[in-house]
Amino acid sequence: NAGVTQTPKFRILKIGQSMTLQCTQDMNHNYMYWYRQDPGMGLKLIYYSVGAGITDKGEVPNGYNVSRSTTEDFPLRLELAAPSQTSVYFCASRRRTGTPDTEAFFGQGTRLTVV
Amino acid sequence: DQQVKQNSPSLSVQEGRISILNCDYTNSMFDYFLWYKKYPAEGPTFLISISSIKDKNEDGRFTVFLNKSAKHLSLHIVPSQPGDSAVYFCAASEGGATNKLIFGTGTLLAVQP
Numbered sequence: 001n002a003g004v005t006q007t008p009k010f011r012i013l014k015i016g017q018s019m020t021l022q023c024t025q026d027m028n029h030n031y032m033y034w035y036r037q038d039p040g041m042g043l044k045l046i047y048y049s050v051g052a053g054i055t056d057k058g059e060v061p062n063g064y065n066v067s068r069s070t071t072e073d074f075p076l077r078l079e080l081a082a083p084s085q086t087s088v089y090f091c092a093s094r095r096r097t098g099t100p101d102t103e104a105f106f107g108q109g110t111r112l113t114v115v
Numbered sequence: 116d117q118q119v120k121q122n123s124p125s126l127s128v129q130e131g132r133i134s135i136l137n138c139d140y141t142n143s144m145f146d147y148f149l150w151y152k153k154y155p156a157e158g159p160t161f162l163i164s165i166s167s168i169k170d171k172n173e174d175g176r177f178t179v180f181l182n183k184s185a186k187h188l189s190l191h192i193v194p195s196q197p198g199d200s201a202v203y204f205c206a207a208s209e210g211g212a213t214n215k216l217i218f219g220t221g222t223l224l225a226v227q228p
Contacts, residue, residue, distance in 0.1 A: 043159070059217070094216070
């Protein structure tokens with residue numbers, strides 16, 4: 001069982017370039033999340049999705065876009081990379097139940113450096 | 116506006132003693148709380164959780180306490196082991212249709228042998 005898979009693991013971008021961080025899960029979870037973790041800081045929610053076709057902004061959405069065309073995939077798009085987007089990005093998924101008593105499972109992260 | 120706060124960036128304890136990690140929240144709509152453990156270069160892994168209808172949940176060496184009136188929760192690790200050294204994140208979930216999951220800033224726990 002692969003769980004949550006993120007690609008790539010590392011990436012260096014130049015200012016102004018664009019890229020897509022991939023995230024896929026094989027647990028048939030409805031909820032998916034994107035977080036960023038800056039050095040010495042906590043996890044900040046960028047975007048989240050409650051199901052295919054439904055996405056919403058989190059705490060720090062500026063400079064990012066997402067889409068959710070399938071249950072399995074939740075890619076994160078950076079259109080014009082800036083040094084402030086240098087961070088480690090984590091994708092997570094969570095099972096939907098009648099009550100929110102479930103944990104989220106995380107991928108291994110993508111370390112992005114913008115120079 | 117930081118809805119979930121961990122005011123202690125770091126904590127050092129001796130092996131075998133109790134580790135107590137604290138977390139405060141501001142959003143009264145949060146109804147489920149989780150603790151995650153994170154090692155360097157890895158994704159966070161789930162440790163223990165508690166529903167807002169409870170005030171305590173125990174799993175082996177780990178116990179989470181919730182004080183809803185104070186909007187405060189804590190994680191107790193007894194006895195602490197060197198392998199527990201990691202960053203611990205508190206997280207809170209707002210129920211309903213959104214199920215947003217908001218994390219705190221983390222506490223670095225160092226367990227000294």
